[in-house]
Structures are given as C-alpha cells and as structure tokens.
Amino acid sequence: MDSLADLLHARGSRVTPQRQLVIQQVLATRGHIVPEAIYAKVSQQFPSINRSTVYRTLQLLEEMGLIQHAHVEEGSTRYHRADDPAHLHLVCHDCNAVQEVEDLSVGEPFRQALLERFGFDCDLTHLAIAGRCQACRQRAPSGP
Amino acid sequence: MDSLADLLHARGSRVTPQRQLVIQQVLATRGHIVPEAIYAKVSQQFPSINRSTVYRTLQLLEEMGLIQHAHVEEGSTRYHRADDPAHLHLVCHDCNAVQEVEDLSVGEPFRQALLERFGFDCDLTHLAIAGRCQACRQRAPSGP
DNA sequence: TTGATTGCAAACCGTTTGCATTAGT
DNA sequence: ACTAATGCAAACGGTTTGCAATCAA
Numbered sequence: 433m434d435s436l437a438d439l440l441h442a443r444g445s446r447v448t449p450q451r452q453l454v455i456q457q458v459l460a461t462r463g464h465i466v467p468e469a470i471y472a473k474v475s476q477q478f479p480s481i482n483r484s485t486v487y488r489t490l491q492l493l494e495e496m497g498l499i500q501h502a503h504v505e506e507g508s509t510r511y512h513r514a515d516d517p518a519h520l521h522l523v524c525h526d527c528n529a530v531q532e533v534e535d536l537s538v539g540e541p542f543r544q545a546l547l548e549r550f551g552f553d554c555d556l557t558h559l560a561i562a563g564r565c566q567a568c569r570q571r572a573p574s575g576p
Numbered sequence: 577m578d579s580l581a582d583l584l585h586a587r588g589s590r591v592t593p594q595r596q597l598v599i600q601q602v603l604a605t606r607g608h609i610v611p612e613a614i615y616a617k618v619s620q621q622f623p624s625i626n627r628s629t630v631y632r633t634l635q636l637l638e639e640m641g642l643i644q645h646a647h648v649e650e651g652s653t654r655y656h657r658a659d660d661p662a663h664l665h666l667v668c669h670d671c672n673a674v675q676e677v678e679d680l681s682v683g684e685p686f687r688q689a690l691l692e693r694f695g696f697d698c699d700l701t702h703l704a705i706a707g708r709c710q711a712c713r714q715r716a717p718s719g720p
Numbered sequence: 721t722t723g724a725t726t727g728c729a730a731a732c733c734g735t736t737t738g739c740a741t742t743a744g745t
Numbered sequence: 746a747c748t749a750a751t752g753c754a755a756a757c758g759g760t761t762t763g764c765a766a767t768c769a770a
Binding site: 591 | 760761762769
C-alpha cells in the first residue's frame, strides 16, 4: 500500500508534521469526526497548530479522495474516511439518539428504484434519516 | 380554517405586520425557502424589517407547527410549510442540480424495512439524497 | 398601561482568506 | 534557493443575543 507520504509526494504536496497528525486522526477515526475535534486532538501533540491548517488539510484530503464529508442535521461538517464502512444514521428527532445501521442492504431496493425510475445513482452510505426511534415510539406512541 | 391571527392569539402571541408578512411569504412558497430570501421579499413591502425578526418569526412558526426546516447539503437552513406535499430531493454532486420527486411511493418499501428491522419510524418527506443525476452519468459514466 | 415584539448592534459559531513567516524539497 | 505550507488576524455568512424603544393588547 502507498504510504501517506507517497500519496502526498505524488501530487507535489509536502509532508509536514501538521498534515501527518491531522490525517492520522481522521483515518484513525471510526465513523464521523468534526474539524474541532480533530483540532483538539492534534493540539495535544502539536500545540501550535492552527485551526485553519486543520481545515486546509481536510480540503486537501478530500481532493485526494481519502476522505468525504457529510452534513448530518445541525452542527458542523462531519468528515469520515472514504473507505469507512458505509452506514445509515437514523436520527431520532425526539431523543436525538443516532442509531447506526451498518447493513446497507435495507436501502438497496430503494437505491435500485431511484436508479430505474429517475436514472439517479444515489449514495446511501452515510445518509442521515430523521424519524422516531423505537424507544420514543413506545414511550409516547403519537405526539412528541 | 383558523385564521393566522386566531392561531397567534390562541397562544398569547401578538399579531404584527412583520409577522404577517413573514408568515405569508413562507406559506405562499411552494417548496423550500431560506431566511435570506424571506427577508429580501418582505423588505420590499416593509423595508424596516430586521433579519432577526425574520429568524424569530421562523422559530415561532416552527414551534406552532406551521413550518419545518431541513438541512439540504451546504448553505442555510431551508424552511417549508408543514403541510407541503412531501418530496425527495435528489441532489447531484456533479452538477448540483436538485431533482424533486413528488411520488414518495419509491421510498415506501425502504420506510417499511426500517420500521420492521429497527423499529425506526422515519420521515422520508423532504429528505435530501446525494448522488449523480442521469445527465451527469451519461456525460461521464465513471469519474466526475 | 404593560408586556410582547421590534430594530439595532454586537456577539456568536464554523469556516475561509490575505499575508508575512517558516520550513519541506 | 525556491515555493508550498503554516500561523496569525481579520473577514466571512448565517444565526442568535441583550437591550432600549415601540406598539398590540
């Protein structure tokens, strides 16, 4: 496998400790991570790092195809590895709990339908879907 | 049907021209509208209105259950009438075009599956789904 | 009259930018 | 030595806030 340094060199980008730390953080994360969290973690090892460097590195990584971002409801942009195992986020609008569904097969027929009916090739990975979770539905069957 | 004024009075809220104009704008809109657009439109009829009044009115309307908001990819929060006909947004990440799908039956099996498998009662109305539209797929079958 | 609502200005948060300095190549 | 990358500070866009003035009740 190509080392991170190789990938950077390949596109004429330089290998700096800041970059290495940011990249390491994101790639070490299972699931989503927000820029502020990356900044906080990297700051521990490299206190002089600036937030803008984190943002710039995230842009770079996305251009390189190593990571992707998603907008999950309110709050900041969430980043995840491009090869992160796909999953749906079931966001409960009552208790705000987020259930992750790793088995994307639930969505496959839906994907197929969108492709056949509208020619739209959608990406169901990392999709956030709002609704009510089981617990909340049992606690109060109708209203909030 | 209850007049807007009745609904406001019912909860002890006052009926101001600013509120009436904002509410009128949102309710007159088919589909989504962003706060800035509401501000721009209302400003024409009521130049002294302030953006914060628009934001405050939107919050009020949402509390009253008349409108809802959604986060469709980047950009500001989008508002729509609570009784807006449901639709999916197919957002193409190549050309940024948004195709609206009014027929929610495409998603019904998916909804059922989530309900049965995870007890999650999801709201597929106004959901934004990322992917590639037909035109972009034909123009360049694989990469962007 | 009086308390809810407004406009204003200032703050907020997440993010981006221009620029001089630093440091990888 | 060359120039990409950094840190800084300042700006950004979207949104929220505290406050005194206003206005619907």
